[in-house]
Amino acid sequence: MELLSSHRSCDGSQERYRHASKSLNCNMNFSIYLPPQISPPLDNRSQVPAVYWLSGLTCTDENFATKAGAQRAAAELGIALVMPDTSPRGEGVADVADAYDLGLGAGFYVNATEEPWSRHYRMYDYIVDELPALVEQHFPINDRRSICGHSMGGHGALMIALRNPVRYRSVSAFSPVVNPTTSPWGKKAFSHYLGDDIKNWWAYDATLLIAAARASEHLPILVDQGNADEFLAEQLKTERFIAACEAAHYPARINMRAGYDHSYFFISTFIESHLHFHAQALSS
């Protein structure tokens, strides 16, 4: 791992690293916030839990680090923040010119099976397995994990947690694309990455996964959604997730927030409440 930058922030350290990813067959950057509870000399008692943040379309690992203001609450709560990129990157990685919703910046956190995507676009494996293993090996971070994200990444967080309820203590999302198999963004991405057989899409759809979840493996779920979000009606369709949770008796807390839109101003308003939500699950 190569350290790209380090900035003191809220008595902790905001850092950025590059590493060679085996899952993605390319070099990847990630950002990480190490709270002040991690302080040298390190010992087992200074290990902290981590919240993984999955960003939305067009983002990199840096948007959340610079715009959400999450470090303050993470420092108070003694939680590390792990912020991966949103797709594989670099020369030779497939992309579509002028499409913000397919290719670079738009990995959708799936393992692609189709050409030309399958060599690099394996973000599901990267987020679920490779990155946590790397982070827990190199930093004093334990295996208590929660996961959170925005829009495409809000869905990624829900989908990954629902498929891996033993690996995460809690999951939360801002403005998630809850039902990608029926949204224009999701249908475009899944048809390219996963092919035309929609049966192969189902395992990557949080609303469908809710119905399949075992009651014994229910996780704490928190969703915040602005009712002035410009993508709500066409892309996000929060009401489908609410209906699925009700039908499956999955106890999710879903807040519709009056006047808020899809921007980082929404995230920065409520990120502290999300981190408190995760802290409770991580400490229990």
Added chain:
Amino acid sequence: MELLSSHRSCDGSQERYRHASKSLNCNMNFSIYLPPQISPPLDNRSQVPAVYWLSGLTCTDENFATKAGAQRAAAELGIALVMPDTSPRGEGVADVADAYDLGLGAGFYVNATEEPWSRHYRMYDYIVDELPALVEQHFPINDRRSICGHSMGGHGALMIALRNPVRYRSVSAFSPVVNPTTSPWGKKAFSHYLGDDIKNWWAYDATLLIAAARASEHLPILVDQGNADEFLAEQLKTERFIAACEAAHYPARINMRAGYDHSYFFISTFIESHLHFHAQALSS
């Protein structure tokens, strides 16, 4: 005034406007945060005070709005935030290609007297007179003002407040260029904007203004400076401001912060304490 954007943030509203500036002879954008204490229907009781934020080199009105996380404390305290741009903009505005520290983004908050700058580069008048008059006319914001900034803008805040102690209740700065008449950034900018006679620079230098301040007009001053700031030794020279305050018995609070650098991670760590500092002065 033209509304360019509006986002709900911390129960208030983060907005961006364009207007024709008479001081600067061009169209200017500014950002403004209106806290939730301003709520329609408006009446005199819902007027709030304002903290003006002056940004540093290369910034626009948007950097602080998106990266500092200041809205949360402003919402709690009932303070509006007014965020101007750092220079005149647009076609016909003088600039120097490839110089980040002169021309666009580098107005240094002075009234230029030299060609080709004097037609547009009158940021001092814009910040001191035109923008407050505009803001106090269009929004339920009263004339209780404080001022704050970063780097070039940290100096701008100190310089403007020291020259106008009746117009401001308090002043604070992050990483200010405290003595621009002796720093490379300041000398370059002042020689172009103000000419070669350094006597004409003195009225724009906060360290020199401290010596000239009347004790009856002393303002509350707060400065935060990181000791790992990459510009500290060559450009910022905080020790000169500390010495000037001591010599003049000007009671400034100047905090050297271990490990912090020049970035927005430093600002976002301490902006809440600055807004609490200003709130106390604005309410007394």
